[in-house]
Amino acid sequence: MMKSSFHRGVHFLFKRNLLLTNSITSGGFMAMGDLIQQEIEVQSNVLPTRYDWARTARMFIVGTLLGPAHHYYYIYLDKILPQVNLKTVAKKILCDQLFASPATIICFFYGMGILEEKTMKQSTIELKDKFKYVYMGDCLFWPPVQFVNFYYLPTHYRVFYINIATMHKAGHFQLTQSIRRFSLSLLSIAHSYIKVEVIMPPNKRKKIILSSKSAASKRKKLQRKNETIEQRNERLEKARIRQENARAGETTPERELRLKKGRIYHAQRIASQTNRKKKLQRDKIFREIQIRQQSENNKEESKGEDPQEYDMHHILCYRFLDADKEKKLNPDKSENEMEYTLTNMKTEVDG
DSSP states (O other): OHHHHHHHHHHIIIIISHHHHHHHHHHHHHHHHHHHHHHHHHHTTSSSSSOOHHHHHHHHHHHHHHHHHHHHHHHHHHHHSOOOSHHHHHHHHHHIIIIIHHHHHHHHHHHHHHHTTOOHHHHHHHHHHHHHHHHHHHHHHHHHHHHHHHHHSOGGGHHHHHHHHHHHTHHHHHHHHHHHHHHHHHHHHHHHHHHHHHHSOGGGOOOOOOOHHHHHHHHHHHHHHHOOHHHHHHHHHHHHHHHHHHHHTOOHHHHHHHHHHHHHHHHHHHHHHHHHHHHHHHHHHHHHHHHHHHHHHHHHHTTTSOHHHHHHHHHHHHHHHHHHHHHHHOTTSOHHHHHHHHHHHHHHHHO
């Protein structure tokens, strides 16, 4: 009795109502995968609290809408390549990675962008930033999964199996982030090494290892130095859109955390400015004390001299102290130039 009921249920879901089953399971398993991913993010301190139910609902809607596309795709693929052998399975996997995977990624990002009320331009920028990393992760995750799907399972179980794999793909988010960080660091280090090798002459070439962070900052400074007004405006517009994208999907705890970090940064900046002002004030007081002592010494030496001549002597002393301070503050300045200036000052003062 139990067995016959189970068979009737399987027949009802996977034979009579296969399209509905594939659509609902696509949305449901994608939502469950998002909850698993949020749990991973909470454990990794990426998210301050759990759970973002609005994000999970968006994942369910997008998954449900992608379900019919997967349903008809696998039916059509099995009609084109009906054989079950290693060569046919390899062709199906190649077709899946070259066509189905990029199309699914594009539909996912634009679908999520519409539900998050983003503009087409914002969704396009987000897709350009993340597509290559997501696709690299897909190329690592899906081929072995699809081998089992195409070689062992019949057509009407394919989408259900893929939906279960999508739920377990929550760990793929961490894999994608790791691939992205590794790729950026590798490209940055390679760029730094090539740049050093090209600039230095062959006879003076040395092995120089630059950190990826310093190389990236130098590259950004060079690009911003040579950019035109149109390029600068475009860069600022992209930065603004990225900021809006990041803030559009954030929850209330995330917003509070961001504002708290901003307040801490602002307080640290004000403290550093205050310390800088105090240092300048101390230097000014120290210079005034030096000038006062110098003027008192000159006053004792110049008793009985003409007042106008004494005032000129005081001005020259002031200029001499300024030049000496400039030499201490600007060690990179030409030594001959500073020596010439100080020599003239001393000559005028002594004269």
